Amino acid sequence: MIKLKNVVKLLLFSACLLLAPLPSIAADDGYGYPIPGSYEASILGTPAELMPEPPAKMLTRQLVLDVIPGRQKPPIFFYDEGLRCTFAYQEKKAPLVFLIAGAGASDRSPKITALMMSLYQAGFHVITLPSPSTSNFIVSASQSRIPGDLTEDAADLYRAMETAWDQVKGDVEVSSFYICGYSLGATQAAFVAKLDEDRRVFNFSKVLMINPAVSLYSSAGRIEDLLKQIPGGAKKQGIFFNRMLSKFSRFYRRGNFVSINDEFLYAIYTEKLFSREETGGLIGLTYRINLAGMIFSSDVMTNSGYVVPKNKVLSSTDSTFDYFLVSTHLSFFDYFNEYLYPHFQKLRPGLSKQAFIDSLSIRSIEGYLKSSAKFGVMTNENDFILTKGELDYLRQLFGERTKVYPRGGHLGNLEYKENLAYMVDFFK
Numbered sequence: 001m002i003k004l005k006n007v008v009k010l011l012l013f014s015a016c017l018l019l020a021p022l023p024s025i026a027a028d029d030g031y032g033y034p035i036p037g038s039y040e041a042s043i044l045g046t047p048a049e050l051m052p053e054p055p056a057k058m059l060t061r062q063l064v065l066d067v068i069p070g071r072q073k074p075p076i077f078f079y080d081e082g083l084r085c086t087f088a089y090q091e092k093k094a095p096l097v098f099l100i101a102g103a104g105a106s107d108r109s110p111k112i113t114a115l116m117m118s119l120y121q122a123g124f125h126v127i128t129l130p131s132p133s134t135s136n137f138i139v140s141a142s143q144s145r146i147p148g149d150l151t152e153d154a155a156d157l158y159r160a161m162e163t164a165w166d167q168v169k170g171d172v173e174v175s176s177f178y179i180c181g182y183s184l185g186a187t188q189a190a191f192v193a194k195l196d197e198d199r200r201v202f203n204f205s206k207v208l209m210i211n212p213a214v215s216l217y218s219s220a221g222r223i224e225d226l227l228k229q230i231p232g233g234a235k236k237q238g239i240f241f242n243r244m245l246s247k248f249s250r251f252y253r254r255g256n257f258v259s260i261n262d263e264f265l266y267a268i269y270t271e272k273l274f275s276r277e278e279t280g281g282l283i284g285l286t287y288r289i290n291l292a293g294m295i296f297s298s299d300v301m302t303n304s305g306y307v308v309p310k311n312k313v314l315s316s317t318d319s320t321f322d323y324f325l326v327s328t329h330l331s332f333f334d335y336f337n338e339y340l341y342p343h344f345q346k347l348r349p350g351l352s353k354q355a356f357i358d359s360l361s362i363r364s365i366e367g368y369l370k371s372s373a374k375f376g377v378m379t380n381e382n383d384f385i386l387t388k389g390e391l392d393y394l395r396q397l398f399g400e401r402t403k404v405y406p407r408g409g410h411l412g413n414l415e416y417k418e419n420l421a422y423m424v425d426f427f428k
Contacts, residue, residue, distance in 0.1 A: 031405060031407070032050065032418060033405065033407060033408055033413040033419075034047065034050070035409075037276070038407075038409040038410070039279040039280050039283055039384070040279060040409070041408050041409035041412030042384070042411060042412045043279065043282070045414070046416045050417060051114070051416070051417060052121075052417040052420055054121075055121040059089050060086060060087060060088045060089075062084060062085075062087075063083075064081055064082040064083070065082050065083040065085060065141070065160060065163045065164060066163070067082070067140055067141040067156075067159055067160050071140070073139055074300055075315045076300060076315065076320070077297075077301075078316045080135075080140055083130070083140040083160055083163075084130065084136055085107045085160070085164050086108055086126075086127070087127050087168055088116050088128075089171065090120075090123060090125055090172070093174070094124055094125050094173070095124050095174065095175050096124065096125040096126070096172075096174045097124050097126050097180055097427065098127050098161055098202075099112050099115055099119075099127070099128045099185075100129050100131070100157060100179070100181035100182075101128065101129065101130050101182070102131060102183030102184050102211075102411065103185075104131060104133055104294070105134070106131075106134060107130045108128070111414050111415065114420065115423065118420040118423065124178075125172055125174060127165075129157060131185060132157060133147050133148075133184065133290070133294045134293075134294070135294070135297040138294065138298050142156050143156055145302050146298050146339070146340060147294060148216070148340045148360075149360070150191045150360055150364075151191060154194070157192050158192055158195050158196065158199065158201075161201075165201075176203075176205050177202035178205065178207070179193060179202075179206075180208040180209075180423070180427075181210065181212075182414060183210070183211050183212070183385075183411060184216070186209035186210050186211060186377075187362060189207055189212075190365065190369060193374070194368050197368070204374065206374050206376070206426065207375045208376045208423060208426050209375065209376070209378070210377075210378045210379070210411075211411050212379065212394075214362055214363065214394065215357075215363070216360040217357045217360050219385040219386070221332070223283070223284060223332075224284065225284075226280040226281060226283050226284030226384075227284035229278075229284070230281040288331075289328060291328075291330070291332060291335065292330070293327075295327045295330055295339070296320065296323055296327050298339075299339075300314065307323050307326050307327055344356060363393075369397060370397055373401075375401060376398070376401045376402075377398050377401060377402045377403065378405070378419065378422065379402070379403075379404055380405045380406075380407060380408035380410070380413065381404055381405065381406050381407065382407050382408070382409055383410045384410055385410050403422060
């Protein structure tokens with residue numbers, strides 16, 4: 001999988017260099033996050049000077065969990081020794097917050113690390129978990145090895161949390177348990193909290209959902225729609241990516257820049273090197289890259305023959321690049337219709353496609369969410385994974401527990417100091 005990871009890094013690197021933020025472009029509405037565009041904010045995130053200072057010292061250790069004892073792993077995943085989580089701990093009694101990463105993100109991705117540092121600085125223990133859509137989670141912690149069903153993913157996450165807690169509970173004192181997730185992880189956090197109502201292992205007293213999807217199916221469709229902005233559509237994504245990278249490289253050479261720094265990013269911004277359509281296309285393409293990794297890992301673990309020929313054993317030295325290319329041309333709807341839904345239809349006879357789609361939404365647990373005062377939501381007015389109706393639904397469902405910022409796109413303002421302060425205050 002080394003080649004696949006390199007492609008992902010290349011894409012994310014180029015995508016992060018689209019535009020540079022200018023503090024002067026923020027609306028005068030009292031909210032200091034500076035980037036007005038939804039796509040631009042989502043790609044650029046938060047300027048470093050607007051992030052809080054990191055803790056001077058943070059006690060952490062990597063957890064490698066044997067969540068499913070005895071699981072056999074194909075040779076291609078020789079490097080996967082267990083589910084990787086990060087544990088940040090205080091030297092005194094404190095609440096413990098479980099953090100669930102967004103789609104495709106590991107336990108040490110920049111966004112989950114920012115959340116962890118802010119919570120740690122405020123005096124919390126923290127355990128970060130990778131998304132159930134990551135290869136590591138599919139290989140080491142997913143019971144079905146087929147991510148996408150919110151109920152099953154929640155059960156897998158809960159099992160991972162129990163395993164993590166069993167490993168650390170002798171080392172720390174915990175006063176209470178909280179849970180927080182962002183993006184897909186936020187939606188999953190709601191289902192994990194509901195499961196805990198029955199299991200009662202943690203008795204979560206507070207649950208924070210940051211930029212959640214109301215409907216997994218609906219939000220995936222909105223991201224897939226971004227690929228329609230590519231000339232020729234998603235089928236031309238390879239040509240599109242090469243053209244974007246070429247445009248970036250030519251600009252770099254033409255300007256005689258010494259390094260990729262603030263000066264270079266400012267020049268890209270002022271020259272308007274990338275259009276809004278191109279920006280949206282790159283977001284969609286990044287999503288497809290993450291989806292491809294998920295599909296490949298699931299297919300190999302289940303021996304389904306969806307991408308890799310059935311019963312073909314990939315060794316640690318086999319190239320996976322051709323399978324990766326095939327996977328990048330599969331949309332979420334291909335995955336849903338041809339792989340995910342058929343699997344659960346076999347397990348649940350009589351399950352209609354619409355009933356399954358409905359189950360992939362927080363509307364399916366609306367009664368629980370409305371009745372529980374433990375939930376809070378943070379999101380943005382211009383988060384492109386939500387329709388206006390879905391944003392209104394969040395406001396109606398959670399009422400005054402809903403914090404909606406005027407801008408920030410999807411997770412763009414997650415690391416902004418005001419947002420992180422709000423998160424800490426919610427848990428305090």
